Amino acid sequence: MRAFVSLSLAMARGLLRDRAAVFFTLIFPLMFLMLFGALFKDQGVEQSTLVQVGDVRVLDTMPHKTRAQLRDVLTIEKTDGSAAARRQALEKVREGDADGVVLQHGGKVELRYSAADQVRSGTVQGVLDSIVQQANQRATGQPPAYALGSTAVEDESVKPIQFLTPGLLGWAVAMGGVFGAAFNLVSWRRKRILRRLWLAPVAARSVIGARVGVNLVMAFAQTAVFLLIASLPYYGLQLTGQWWLSLPLVACGTLAFLSIGLLVGSFAKTEEAANGLAQIIILPMAFLSGSFFPLEGAPQWVRTISDVLPLKHLVAAMEAVLSRGGSWGDALPVMGGLLLFAAVLTLLASRLFRWDAA
């Protein structure tokens, strides 16, 4: 037990006194969270702007209820029906300051939009179309025969911080694990500490346990700081029900990434090689796992690759329990998978393991 404690202390001190390591594994991911969180803060709800030129009956007679519902997605700027106002409005659309112009010719509502931003113009068309449909339907005086109730699958409050937090936290845990184990192994081998430990009455489990312990403490501390910062009103993370399931997930993730680091450290002969190898593994893995942005729009082959990456599953499960009200059903299979992954890679690493550099 004393051996375990003192080795853990030695590792923790060695790490905390290495400024570059502290920066890259502890501070850097946090900076990403604060930066991305601030950049994408208001991206969740997209507001469209319509310029109404002159009178448009369907808009002017919209019931209060409909108007209130539209307030989040649509702003309507009303101008007079003069030719000058019309020219100005079209100019606004062309420059991207507004998303569409509505005017009425007799019984026909005309929408003019720019083809430059198809998503926006699509939204505007859709919204206007539904307003017209509702007006038509009201005009018949009959209750609607069919109604489409549609809500986004995500919680309506879904803001980028809800997926940035689990994504970047997963990336941070991955860096801590892979770099921690790889550097530790290579530098202890090069500094002959491994051989010296071989000649001391210390069990391998104390050495490995110390590494795992240090990384777990680090990962939990990181999780706490991430969740605290993201929950600040400025970023506004909303934790859902069983968010604490992220802790066992982080623990299993740490083991999986330590095993990758162990493999890298067993293979690499120098710190530089270990660093390069670790970077080559972590960066693409983070991109392909949706750490920085969601994978929803990614092509199929990307998703196929990402399915074998432990980080992808960790990030998905963390997002589920932190932001989407997920529970044991989301966490357990991923925890099992991560542990299995860790076991297989550790076995592989033990085959490649070398005590000394020669």
Place this chain on the structure above:
Amino acid sequence: MTRRDRNARLPPYPPAMSPRTITDPGTAPRHTGPAITAECLRKRYGETQAVDGVSLEVERGEFYGILGPNGAGKTTTMELLEGLRRPDEGHARLLGTASWPRDPALLRRIGVQLQASAFFERLTAREQIRTFAALYGISEARADEMLETVGLTEKAGTREDKLSGGQAQRLSLACALVHDPELVFLDEPTTGLDPQARRNLWDLLRSSNAAGRTVVLTTHSMDEAETLCDRVAVMDHGRVLRVGPPRAMAEEAGVDSLEDLFLQLTGREYRE
């Protein structure tokens, strides 16, 4: 000349290194059988036959030296004895126990200083020795005491990479001795030390040996071997050429000193 004679010839212990810091002989284990027996050890690295059939026996309480030119196989022999490497052939027993495979109960009783010092990165001298002490279940107080014994108390807060070569060497020795081992392996412990440190180290080793501990060291200093060792083994090309008490061996061969005997045995040309 007996060991007592040689000890009498030496200057008194300087206060910082008085032998009181060493456990008294009464607590040392009873002598039963040799401290080390090695039979026909062989180790090959690719094309190099580093150790080529070394057999030796070291008595308990003996001060044993291994001499030999660069590349003679001294370090490799020590590594095979310690159980750091597996011999291709032959086997070694330390204190009656086989040193391969690794046996933690045996490792508790031996102390090792490797040829190149092995330290935890970015830890201070005090943290190093306390970490090693903890691995052997030794108190921090005893670790600090050991630091004082090698004269590093002033450098206790200095990081491992900021120590001078000789200071690192002394720290490494302190780490090897912190748990009062019965059997100590030291690979060139005095290389790079100033004369003061060397003398102090000799005193430390001698008092440790006088307290009943067995010491095996390698050295390139004939002076050191003559002063400290009860017996020396001269090695070259992975083989032991001759074993015996340094003075007696030289006299027997009809030369003036151990150095002359060494050159006679191993030749004068450079080694790789």
